[in-house]
Amino acid sequence: MTKAKLPRRALIGVLAAALAAIIIMVPFVGGDYYAHIGILVFLNVVLVLGYRLLSLTGLYSFCHITFFAIGAYTSGLLSSKLGVPVGLCFLAAGAMAALVSVLLILPAARVRGVYFFLVTFGFLGVMDSVFLHWSSLTGGDAGVLVEATIIGTGTQTQDYFVILAFVLIAILVFYRIDRSRFGRELAPVGNAEALAAVSGINVLKTRVFAFAIGAAFAGLAGSLFAHDAAYISSNNFGMWGTIYILVWLAVGGVRRMWGPIVGAVAMTLVAELLRMSGIWQALFYSAVLLLVMMAMPQGIAGLADTIKARFAKGSGAVAGGPPSADGLVEGSE
Amino acid sequence: MMAILEISGLSKRFGGLHALDSVDLTVEAGEIVGIIGPNGAGKSTFFNVLSGVMKPTSGRVVFRGHDITGHKPNRIASKGLVRTFQGTVLFSDLSVFDNVRVACHIPAHVNLLSDLVGLPSVRRREREMSERTMEILKLAGLQDVRDKLAKDLPHGHQRSLGVAVALATEPKLLCLDEPVTGMNAEEIEAMMELIARIRGRGITILLVEHAMKVVMSVCERIMVLNFGEKIAEGTCAEIQDDEAVIEAYLGRPDDDAS
Numbered sequence: 348m349t350k351a352k353l354p355r356r357a358l359i360g361v362l363a364a365a366l367a368a369i370i371i372m373v374p375f376v377g378g379d380y381y382a383h384i385g386i387l388v389f390l391n392v393v394l395v396l397g398y399r400l401l402s403l404t405g406l407y408s409f410c411h412i413t414f415f416a417i418g419a420y421t422s423g424l425l426s427s428k429l430g431v432p433v434g435l436c437f438l439a440a441g442a443m444a445a446l447v448s449v450l451l452i453l454p455a456a457r458v459r460g461v462y463f464f465l466v467t468f469g470f471l472g473v474m475d476s477v478f479l480h481w482s483s484l485t486g487g488d489a490g491v492l493v494e495a496t497i498i499g500t501g502t503q504t505q506d507y508f509v510i511l512a513f514v515l516i517a518i519l520v521f522y523r524i525d526r527s528r529f530g531r532e533l534a535p536v537g538n539a540e541a542l543a544a545v546s547g548i549n550v551l552k553t554r555v556f557a558f559a560i561g562a563a564f565a566g567l568a569g570s571l572f573a574h575d576a577a578y579i580s581s582n583n584f585g586m587w588g589t590i591y592i593l594v595w596l597a598v599g600g601v602r603r604m605w606g607p608i609v610g611a612v613a614m615t616l617v618a619e620l621l622r623m624s625g626i627w628q629a630l631f632y633s634a635v636l637l638l639v640m641m642a643m644p645q646g647i648a649g650l651a652d653t654i655k656a657r658f659a660k661g662s663g664a665v666a667g668g669p670p671s672a673d674g675l676v677e678g679s680e
Numbered sequence: 681m682m683a684i685l686e687i688s689g690l691s692k693r694f695g696g697l698h699a700l701d702s703v704d705l706t707v708e709a710g711e712i713v714g715i716i717g718p719n720g721a722g723k724s725t726f727f728n729v730l731s732g733v734m735k736p737t738s739g740r741v742v743f744r745g746h747d748i749t750g751h752k753p754n755r756i757a758s759k760g761l762v763r764t765f766q767g768t769v770l771f772s773d774l775s776v777f778d779n780v781r782v783a784c785h786i787p788a789h790v791n792l793l794s795d796l797v798g799l800p801s802v803r804r805r806e807r808e809m810s811e812r813t814m815e816i817l818k819l820a821g822l823q824d825v826r827d828k829l830a831k832d833l834p835h836g837h838q839r840s841l842g843v844a845v846a847l848a849t850e851p852k853l854l855c856l857d858e859p860v861t862g863m864n865a866e867e868i869e870a871m872m873e874l875i876a877r878i879r880g881r882g883i884t885i886l887l888v889e890h891a892m893k894v895v896m897s898v899c900e901r902i903m904v905l906n907f908g909e910k911i912a913e914g915t916c917a918e919i920q921d922d923e924a925v926i927e928a929y930l931g932r933p934d935d936d937a938s
Contacts, residue, residue: 520796527795528785535782538771544753545731545763546783547849602773 370511374504382503384619386575389514391615393568395595395607396521397561402601404554405537406459409468410451412588414444414562416478418569419579420485423493426574433495437570444566445559452558456551471586478581490580497574506575513571517564518608524560525604533557534602587629594632598639600646609647684709684853684884685761690739692725692908699725701908702739707853712875712885714899716892716919718928721905723888724766727855730886731763732756744852760852764859768838770845772831776822779830779841781813783848813848820844820874836867843874854878855886860894872898896920904928 374382398411418440425431425439455466478485485491499505524530535543536553544550573579591614599610614635618628643650685707692700700722707713715723728734730741732753741749743761771779795802817823820840825833830841839859846854859875860868868891875898879885889895895902895916902919904912906928912919919925 523796523798526798529795531778531782532785534774535771535779538773539769541733541753542765542769542771542845543782545733545757546845547754547757547785548782549752549754 374507379503382507384616385507386503386510387619388612388615389510390568390572391591391595391611392514392608393517393564395592395599395611396517396604397564398592399596399601399604399607400521400524400533400557400561401554402596403533403537404550404557405540406456406463406554406558407593408558409464409586409589410471410474411561411565411592412584412586413471413474414448414565415569415572415588416474416581416584417444417447418566419573419583420478420491420569421566422570423491423573423579424484426495427491427493433497433574436495436574437567440570440573441563441567444569445563448559448562449555452555456554456558468586471589475581475585478584485581488580488582490578490582491573493573493577493579495574496577497571501574501577506571510571510575513567517567520564521604529553529556590629591632594636596646597636598646600643600648600650602645602652603648606646606648682709683707684744685886686740686742687730688740688742690726690729690741691737692722692729692734693737698908700729700736700739703905703908703910705903705910705913707884707886709852709884710879710882711901712879712887712899714895714902715886715888715905716890716895716902717905720907722908723905724857725908726905727763727857727886727888730756730855731761733763757849757851760850761855762846762849762851762853763855764842764846764857766857766861768835768842770830770838770841773829775827775829776817776833776841777813777826780816780844780848781809783845784809784812784816816844816848819847819877821870836863836870839863839867839871840874843871843878847878851883853884853886855888857888858890859887860889860891868894 370385373385394411394415398408401408421443422433422436422440425436426433431439451467451470455463455470458466479487481487482489497506497509532543532548532553535546536548536550540550543553572583576583595610595614596607597610598614599606599608601607614632618631621631623631639646645652683706685705687703687705690700690703691698703722703726705713715726717723725734729736732748732751732755735750739749740747743756743759746759748756748759748761771782774782814823814826817826820843822837822840822844825837830838833841843854843856843859856875860871863871872894875885875887887895887899899916902912902914902916903910904919904922904925906924911924911928912922914922
């Protein structure tokens with residue numbers, strides 16, 4: 348074991364460097380199509396990481412994609428109708444999503460479990476109708492043309508690197524959250540709410556923050572999506588969006604931060620590279636979800652923990668692993 | 681001595697049921713007071729109302745001079761009134777160490793932003809908290825199982841961990857809800873030692889327990905509840921001789937000779 352230690356670390360380093368090289372090369376070697384897939388992967392990673400926070404506290408929302416939509420519309424409309432600079436649109440998108448999320452969860456957090464799921468499902472439905480039918484604002488089915496680019500001339504390569512920077516910053520923020528006091532109080536709230544409360548944790552406040560931070564990042568991601576795609580319509584933000592997020596979370600496993608990252612990356616890549624769309628993608632996600640639930644209910648992260656614990660002979664079975672390279676390597680087993 | 685806890689006229693109704701009916705109790709600092717009564721007497725409701733898990737229908741709870749009636753559980757806990765739960769209510773998916781460390785947070789005040797940036801002061805506080813966590817684990821005899829998940833512990837250890845989590849919040853008054861129920865003789869022995877050590881730190885204790893031997897040997901004073909009402913209060917000897925108590929709960933005195 349000790350002998351293998353050094354080569355293993357070197358191996359991880361090499362793999363991480365290779366991964367970084369591949370990520371940087373994608374738009375140059377693969378062209379616009381692969382850059383586009385890369386952008387999708389990055390945005391999905393941000394979505395699932397934001398969603399994970401509230402899920403750790405034991406509440407599963409159904410409207411995460413709605414905050415992505417709110418961010419996209421806020422940014423797209425401010426930019427196209429009022430000519431607000433893209434940077435400000437971006438920040439406004441995050442702020443608007445966070446604001447709406449707080450207004451929603453303050454009453455919604457009074458219920459738990461399936462009832463919370465239903466309340467947020469209702470919110471998704473309402474907002475879906477608003478996007479579709481408030482045509483004078485959102486353009487309805489015809490959508491909104493968003494001409495302002497994120498940066499420069501808005502080529503796929505430029506967008507790719509801006510959004511790559513965004514996802515790296517997001518990962519760093521979520522990593523710090525995981526190790527902060529707030530982050531460490533999430534799982535206890537989900538584990539035993541009453542005990543958390545009498546241990547001094549403000550359960551409602553914890554959930555509001557978790558929801559709002561996740562929504563803010565979804566909103567920011569939505570803004571980038573709008574300016575990258577240059578066109579948004581209500582078709583982009585249906586309920587399948589939320590279902591996919593749930594599947595990424597389930598596949599990756601919620602306990603460790605790198606779990607959902609692996610889940611989102613793997614599922615998005617497979618679905619896109621097999622050029623699945625519509626019903627085929629839904630079918631594929633359903634099949635994977637069923638398999639995961641039966642074979643490894645704790646997801647890839649849980650499976651990796653189990654394997655690690657079996658090899659480690661009882662020591663440090665619950666040590667917090669770094670989320671980046673280490674995780675990706677083990678996730679690929 | 682001064683009263684750490686003054687309860688007056690505390691009532692809790694569920695529809696037509698008086699789970700607690702106008703209960704008065706004064707607890708002095710440093711005391712250890714037992715609360716007994718048959719099943720359904722209102723003992724758990726009493727703890728739920730005290731700790732803020734439930735709001736009382738009427739009455740007043742004054743803790744260290746502050747009126748805490750109907751406050752939220754986390755506020756009451758941060759004032760120093762902390763409870764344990766019946767059975768094994770733990771952060772079951774967390775390690776033993778993390779269970780205690782989470783509860784260590786109460787005494788420290790940090791804002792999210794400085795925590796995210798990871799300032800040196802935050803890191804120093806982290807280290808202090810880890811040290812305090814280890815100290816409490818040692819006190820509860822759990823230092824050797826610190827890396828295990830709470831749900832994987834044997835029953836006795838789980839119960840000790842429940843008490844350790846409560847201790848981590850630095851309580852002034854600790855409410856123990858049936859700490860030895862379902863334990864074997866050896867585990868009961870360990871828990872009683874732990875209770876003695878907690879008392880040694882000057883922490884006042886309220887103890888709800890069915891095991892009479894434990895209550896009688898640990899407590900200085902006992903309150904007896906029946907159908908939500910206080911039917912007696914006094915020393916162990918007084919309680920054992922009390923007609924109303926014998927009738928309601930203990931049975932004939934000959935049966936309880938041990």
